[in-house]
Amino acid sequence: MKTRKKWVILLSVMLLAVSCLSGCGQNDQRRIVRIGHNQSTNHPTHIGLTAFAEFINEQLGDKYVVEVYPSELLGSQTDMVQLTQTGAIDFCVASNAILETFSKNYEIFNLPYLFASAEAYHAAMDDPTVTDPIFTATEKAGFKAVTWLDAGTRNFYTVNKPIESPADLKGLKIRVQQSPTNIEMMNLLGGSATPMSFGEVYTSLQSNIIDGAENNEMALTDNGHGDVCKYYSYDMHQMVPDILIGNLAFLEELSEEELAIFEEGFKLLNSVQREEWVKAVENAKDKAQNEQGVVFIYPDQEPFVEACKPLHESVLSGNPDIQPIYDMIQEYNVLYPSVEE
Numbered sequence: 001m002k003t004r005k006k007w008v009i010l011l012s013v014m015l016l017a018v019s020c021l022s023g024c025g026q027n028d029q030r031r032i033v034r035i036g037h038n039q040s041t042n043h044p045t046h047i048g049l050t051a052f053a054e055f056i057n058e059q060l061g062d063k064y065v066v067e068v069y070p071s072e073l074l075g076s077q078t079d080m081v082q083l084t085q086t087g088a089i090d091f092c093v094a095s096n097a098i099l100e101t102f103s104k105n106y107e108i109f110n111l112p113y114l115f116a117s118a119e120a121y122h123a124a125m126d127d128p129t130v131t132d133p134i135f136t137a138t139e140k141a142g143f144k145a146v147t148w149l150d151a152g153t154r155n156f157y158t159v160n161k162p163i164e165s166p167a168d169l170k171g172l173k174i175r176v177q178q179s180p181t182n183i184e185m186m187n188l189l190g191g192s193a194t195p196m197s198f199g200e201v202y203t204s205l206q207s208n209i210i211d212g213a214e215n216n217e218m219a220l221t222d223n224g225h226g227d228v229c230k231y232y233s234y235d236m237h238q239m240v241p242d243i244l245i246g247n248l249a250f251l252e253e254l255s256e257e258e259l260a261i262f263e264e265g266f267k268l269l270n271s272v273q274r275e276e277w278v279k280a281v282e283n284a285k286d287k288a289q290n291e292q293g294v295v296f297i298y299p300d301q302e303p304f305v306e307a308c309k310p311l312h313e314s315v316l317s318g319n320p321d322i323q324p325i326y327d328m329i330q331e332y333n334v335l336y337p338s339v340e341e
Contacts, residue, residue, distance in 0.1 A: 033066045033250075036074035036083070037093035040222075044280050045093055045149055045242065046070045048273030055265045060258060085142045087247045093149065096240050097179050103137035108322045108329075110181040111315060112237040112308040113301075116333035118153065121239040122274075124332045130325055139248055146246045147266040150277045151216060154238040157225065157294075158212030159205060163233035164299045166190050166307050175201050175213040181311065185237065188307050198223075205229060214238075217284040226292035233297040235304045244269065301338060 033056070039045045046068065053066035074080050080092035081099075100106040108114065115121035124130045125148050135145035156163045156174065163169060169191035176182040178195040186193035194210050201219075204210045205228040212229060213219070214237070220226030244266070254262060288294040316323055 030061075030063055030065050033064050033091070034069060034074070034089040035066065035091040035093075035244075036069045036072075036080040036089055038072045038077050038080075039070060039093075041070050043070075044273050044276035047276045048149065048269045049093075051272040052265045052269040055268050056262065059261045059265075063258075081143075081245065084245055084247050087142070087249055089247075090250050091146070091244055091246045094243050094245050096243065097177060099138065099145075099243060099245070100179075102141045103134070104319050105134045105137040105322055105325070107181065107315060107319065108134070108325055109240050110179060110238070111312055112181075112185045113305045114312075114326075114329060115239050116338045117336045118239065119336035120329070120332040122150075123336060124329045125241060127328070127332075130328050130332075133321075133325055135243075138245070142248050143245045144248055144251070145243045146251070146263075147244050147270045148241040149244060149270065150274045151240055151242050152218075152277060152281060153234070153236040154214050154216060154240065155232060155234050155236060156212060156214050157220065157229040157232040159208070159229050160231075161211070162231040162295065162297050163212075163235065164297060165303050172211040173209070175204065175210050181315070184311055184314075185308055188311060189304065190307075201225065202228070217281050217288065220288040220292065220294055221284040226288045226294045230292075230294055231297060232288065232294050233299055235299055235301060237304060237308070 035049055035053070037045055037049065049068045053068050056064060056066045072080075074083065074089060074092070077092070077094055077098055080089065081094050081102075083089045084092045096106050096109045100110070115124065131145075131148065138144055156169070158172065158174075161168060161172065166189045169186075169189050172191050173194045174186055174191045175196055176186055176193045178197075183193040183195060194204075196204065196210075201210070201213050202224055205213065205225060213225065215225075217232070220229070220232065226232075251259070251262075285296070289296065312326075316326060
């Protein structure tokens with residue numbers, strides 16, 4: 001922990017030095033706005049952030065210059081959250097798991113089968129009455145969420161065995177994210193949860209240390225998991241958004257007119273990223289099927305949903321503050337049920 005803190009302090013100092021030597025020019029008084037994320041430059045998130053940067057630079061270019069740093073150039077996600085918290089950078093894209101360490105409200109998004117369909121997910125995430133209690137819960141920590149980004153649905157994929165029901169997971173070692181919710185989800189579904197960093201997954205699949213993993217379709221193609229795993233099962237157990245967070249002091253320093261333009265930019269980012277996500281998923285599925293030989297399976301979701309209900313009950317009883325948010329999401333689930341229903 002001390003080493004990480006030293007790294008964050010060092011990076012903050014480096015960024016301050018870069019500010020003094022910025023390409024804006026010695027007499028340029030424009031404020032540099034830095035945004036960091038961990039994806040490549042061809043990822044929907046980067047494409048959306050580039051559109052946001054171009055919009056702000058066009059509208060407010062006489063005062064601000066927005067710079068986007070992909071591929072963890074500003075550090076890991078955890079480092080970037082801390083840098084945004086201190087104001088060393090202004091925005092970053094953060095995972096739900098990291099934000100959960102700052103506010104328990106974020107744990108609601110980790111619940112398996114929280115959303116009945118992608119339509120319910122999108123409608124709920126677009127409703128400020130649902131998201132505001134979560135997005136503003138970190139203000140005391142010095143930052144807040146300004147918009148959400150689509151990360152698709154998380155599904156199981158395996159090397160040798162197709163997953164058509166929870167019974168098929170029995171005895172299989174499945175890589176999950178390092179979170180108590182995900183570990184308990186696997187226990188309830190009958191599999192053996194194997195938490196590990198994402199970077200270790202490919203070699204672990206190759207060497208049969210694990211039998212499968214769970215993620216969106218792009219893990220098959222961008223990360224090569226489809227070269228090893230030949231079955232991808234659309235159980236749709238999670239729809240977990242990525243979140244763009246902003247330094248609270250910076251946001252509060254904006255004038256009313258500037259803030260309105262930034263908020264318009266956040267909407268543009270959300271729209272572009274989601275459009276690009278749909279294209280990226282279609283391309284990933286096409287490549288996985290036709291080049292990697294992955295078979296896509298569409299199981300009955302209900303047995304998976306039933307198996308995970310005790311997890312909903314335990315999380316809600318342990319955190320009553322998220323019950324009203326949960327109830328609003330259930331209303332959207334009624335409006336937008338799964339295709340099977």
